[in-house]
Amino acid sequence: MQHLFNSPKALVVFLLLLCSTPSWAQKKEERFWVDGVCGMCEERIEKALLRTKGVWVADWNVDTHIATVVFNPSKVSLPGLHKIVAAAGHDTRLETAADAAYNKLHTCCKYRDKGVKDQHK
Numbered sequence: 001m002q003h004l005f006n007s008p009k010a011l012v013v014f015l016l017l018l019c020s021t022p023s024w025a026q027k028k029e030e031r032f033w034v035d036g037v038c039g040m041c042e043e044r045i046e047k048a049l050l051r052t053k054g055v056w057v058a059d060w061n062v063d064t065h066i067a068t069v070v071f072n073p074s075k076v077s078l079p080g081l082h083k084i085v086a087a088a089g090h091d092t093r094l095e096t097a098a099d100a101a102y103n104k105l106h107t108c109c110k111y112r113d114k115g116v117k118d119q120h121k
Contacts, residue, residue: 026072027056032082034060034067035091037111037120044109048088052076 034045042060045067049058054075060067069081076084079094086095089105091112102112110116 026074027070028073029057029068029070030078030081031066031068032078033065033093034085035065035111036060036062036109037117038062038108040106041090041109041111044088044105045085045090048084049081052081052084055081 036042036045039062042062045060046058049055049067049069052071054072055069056072057070058067059069067085071081082092082094085092086097087101089097089101089109091097102110108116108119
């Protein structure tokens with residue numbers, strides 16, 4: 001141990017690794033309901049969340065309609081996550097997608113349509 005950092009290069013590499021480790025960053029995990037009906041919805045919801053600065057993990061379950069998100073609350077807020085999902089065309093308990101965003105969804109993803117929901121059961 002006494003000669004572990006005997007070169008300046010080894011010390012610099014160690015310090016860079018220490019400072020860049022995401023475990024030192026603030027992390028928060030939240031779960032919230034998001035409406036959708038299929039695998040294409042899942043992909044769209046997760047992509048919208050993962051493109052957001054400060055989001056590390058995003059997973060939406062088509063059966064439970066629960067999105068699990070691990071994020072840095074200093075970069076994005078929980079209400080902000082709801083807005084991002086709504087902008088992608090999906091309703092949450094806090095945000096309703098604008099008609100323009102909802103209407104861009106593929107026909108099989110129209111979760112507000114009872115017939116479409118019935119087809120996905």
